Amino acid sequence: MKGYEVVMGLEVHAELSTKTKIFCACANKFGGAPNTHVCPVCTAMPGALPVFNRRVLEYAVRLGLALNCDITRCSKFDRKNYFYPDLPAAYQISQLYAPICKNGCMEIALEDGGTKTIGIHQIHMEADAGKLIHDPANEQTYVDYNRSCVPLLEIVSEPDFSSAAQVIAYLTKLRETLLYLGICDCKMQEGSIRADVNLSVRRPGEALGVRAEMKNLNSFKAIARAIEYEAARQIEVLEKGGTLVQETRRWDDNKGRSYPMRSKENANDYRYFPEPDLLPMQIDDQWIEGIRGSLPELAHEKRARYIKDFGLSEFEAGIITAHKNISDLFEEIARQSGQALESARLVTGEIMRMMNNTGILPEDLSLDAGKLAYLVKLVIEGKINRNSYKDALNAVFTRNVQPADYVKEKGYIIVNDTNAVAQAIEAVIAENPNAVTDYKSGIQKAFGFLMGQVMQKLKGAGNPGAVKAALTEVLGS
Amino acid sequence: MKIDKALIDYLEELSCLSLSEEEKIRLTGDLESILAAMDKLNELDTVGFQERNHPFDGVNSFREDIVLPSLERELVLQNAPQRNAEAFVVPKTVE
Ligand SMILES: [Zn+2]
Numbered sequence: 001m002k003g004y005e006v007v008m009g010l011e012v013h014a015e016l017s018t019k020t021k022i023f024c025a026c027a028n029k030f031g032g033a034p035n036t037h038v039c040p041v042c043t044a045m046p047g048a049l050p051v052f053n054r055r056v057l058e059y060a061v062r063l064g065l066a067l068n069c070d071i072t073r074c075s076k077f078d079r080k081n082y083f084y085p086d087l088p089a090a091y092q093i094s095q096l097y098a099p100i101c102k103n104g105c106m107e108i109a110l111e112d113g114g115t116k117t118i119g120i121h122q123i124h125m126e127a128d129a130g131k132l133i134h135d136p137a138n139e140q141t142y143v144d145y146n147r148s149c150v151p152l153l154e155i156v157s158e159p160d161f162s163s164a165a166q167v168i169a170y171l172t173k174l175r176e177t178l179l180y181l182g183i184c185d186c187k188m189q190e191g192s193i194r195a196d197v198n199l200s201v202r203r204p205g206e207a208l209g210v211r212a213e214m215k216n217l218n219s220f221k222a223i224a225r226a227i228e229y230e231a232a233r234q235i236e237v238l239e240k241g242g243t244l245v246q247e248t249r250r251w252d253d254n255k256g257r258s259y260p261m262r263s264k265e266n267a268n269d270y271r272y273f274p275e276p277d278l279l280p281m282q283i284d285d286q287w288i289e290g291i292r293g294s295l296p297e298l299a300h301e302k303r304a305r306y307i308k309d310f311g312l313s314e315f316e317a318g319i320i321t322a323h324k325n326i327s328d329l330f331e332e333i334a335r336q337s338g339q340a341l342e343s344a345r346l347v348t349g350e351i352m353r354m355m356n357n358t359g360i361l362p363e364d365l366s367l368d369a370g371k372l373a374y375l376v377k378l379v380i381e382g383k384i385n386r387n388s389y390k391d392a393l394n395a396v397f398t399r400n401v402q403p404a405d406y407v408k409e410k411g412y413i414i415v416n417d418t419n420a421v422a423q424a425i426e427a428v429i430a431e432n433p434n435a436v437t438d439y440k441s442g443i444q445k446a447f448g449f450l451m452g453q454v455m456q457k458l459k460g461a462g463n464p465g466a467v468k469a470a471l472t473e474v475l476g477s
Numbered sequence: 478m479k480i481d482k483a484l485i486d487y488l489e490e491l492s493c494l495s496l497s498e499e500e501k502i503r504l505t506g507d508l509e510s511i512l513a514a515m516d517k518l519n520e521l522d523t524v525g526f527q528e529r530n531h532p533f534d535g536v537n538s539f540r541e542d543i544v545l546p547s548l549e550r551e552l553v554l555q556n557a558p559q560r561n562a563e564a565f566v567v568p569k570t571v572e
Contacts, residue, residue, distance in 0.1 A: 018542050019542045019543065019544050020540075020542050020543065020544050020545075025540065025543065025544055025545035026544070026545075026547045027544045027547065033550075033563060034563040034564045035550050035553050035554065035563060035564060035565075036547065036550055037547050038547055038548060038550075038553050039547050039548045040548065043548075043553060051538065051539075051540040052538065052539055052540060053539070053540055053541075053542050054539035054540065054541060054542065055541075055542040057539070074530060074536075076530050076531070083491075083492060083493040084570065085565070085567045085570050098530075132567075132570060133564070134569065134570075139568075139569045140566050140567070140568065140569060141566070141567050141568065141569055141570045142561065142563075142564035142565070142566055142567075143564055143565040143566075143567060144563075144564055145553075145565075269491060271491075274530070274531070276531070276532070278538070279531055279533060279535045279536055279537065279538045280530040280531055280536050281536065281537055282536040282537055
């Protein structure tokens with residue numbers, strides 16, 4: 001980058017998956033007909049007062065503990081004032097002076113195999129805004145307040161990133177953590193996790209440059225592209241002798257470029273003041289320790305356990321723990337089949353392949369672990385062969401068939417019944433005297449032919465090893 | 478704090494208001510007297526008083542995470558200056 005270094009910090013907004021909104025008892029649900037999950041509080045009708053949802057505080061503390069933060073013992077809310085139709089009260093209830101979590105950190109893996117510690121400046125709780133839908137036909141904007149007052153955690157990092165890859169590594173791990181904690185569904189396409197990137201460039205050793213905040217980054221790919229674009233843009237301005245202004249820029253992923261947002265010109269003057277409608281929160285050690293004790297196993301802890309207890313490779317453990325839905329599925333298949341290694345092979349092999357082919361995202365994956373475990377057991381016990389196994393898995397993926405009925409219908413169950421094998425061999429020998437003579441006169445090919453005939457009689461359900469042994473024995477006598 | 482024209486213009490923009498010159502002159506006077514009243518509070522001797530987080534003494538006023546019925550949409554939209562069947566309607570504001 002022509003002797004420049006990039007300095008970035010991230011602000012990530014995560015919508016919490018509580019049942020109700022942060023300050024009212026309306027359902028916190030994505031979708032739904034416009035303005036059907038709203039009440040006087042979340043539409044800011046005069047006189048309506050907010051009442052804080054205890055679970056939001058609990059979720060914030062969960063994340064704070066998972067990210068090694070200090071938990072603020074006396075936390076409180078503040079008002080952030082700005083005028084925009086998505087904000088019915090003309091202020092957002094947020095936290096500035098005493099955010100719930102501070103001074104955390106997260107370790108990320110680097111491409112060269114090393115690690116880097118990213119500082120978490122703070123995590124605060126706030127209410128989401130409504131949604132604006134623009135109708136270009138008549139130049140009007142429709143306002144839907146279903147999202148108004150949905151609980152958000154804003155996770156503010158220190159400016160510790162120097163490459164797009166580091167940003168993606170951090171976001172991947174943060175998403176993983178939110179999912180494992182069970183506090184956010186992290187569906188980027190539904191906006192339940194959103195990242196803004198603050199970026200500036202400087203010559204090594206110089207003071208921090210003027211930063212731009214990039215918004216509207218809707219996928220990891222868009223984030224990486226926007227970072228490349230913005231760094232190049234700032235360097236070009238500086239190289240031409242220009243000066244940068246602090247601004248907010250909106251990323252247009254279709255056009256592959258960003259534009260300054262005029263509405264955010266005075267964005268830093270929010271006239272914060274303490275929220276008078278909500279009482280402070282007093283948090284004691286006992287409550288924090290209770291939450292610490294109930295924290296679920298996180299991805300990196302699962303990875304270590306899979307490798308140690310199940311003998312999975314680091315690669316397999318990594319794939320399985322990349323998403324909580326996947327690791328939940330794996331654990332359930334492994335538990336029901338009693339076959340951890342084969343279950344891991346199934347998840348990292350056939351299931352990943354099916355997801356790639358169909359474009360199903362981990363968060364939308366819903367497979368019946370019991371059915372898959374049943375097939376895993378059959379293949380491990382030698383009751384079906386690998387080809388039948390793959391076909392039956394596919395039938396479960398695509399049509400959710402009952403595997404027990406399916407393998408029976410298809411005649412996949414391998415016949416270990418020595419009687420049935422012996423009868424088939426007897427019949428084949430009687431029907432093919434020439435081949436038998438050929439074999440006895442030393443023509444090896446004839447054995448393959450007879451073997452094939454026996455397998456056909458057994459409708460492919462013969463155990464090849466057992467059939468081969470029995471046929472050899474009969475022919476040799 | 479001195480209220481001058483530049484500050485009034487800035488506040489006008491921040492508040493998304495459109496003020497006439499007369500209104501600006503009147504507001505300058507109003508805001509100056511409001512701030513003067515606030516300055517009066519600064520004359521209070523607060524030595525020995527601990528800073529408070531809230532005018533009330535209580536803490537931890539929580540609600541359990543239980544869904545209650547929302548307002549009927551027709552009622553929500555009833556007083557909207559402009560609306561359609563399902564939403565509030567405002568002038569173009571999306572960039
Ligand atoms: Zn509500």
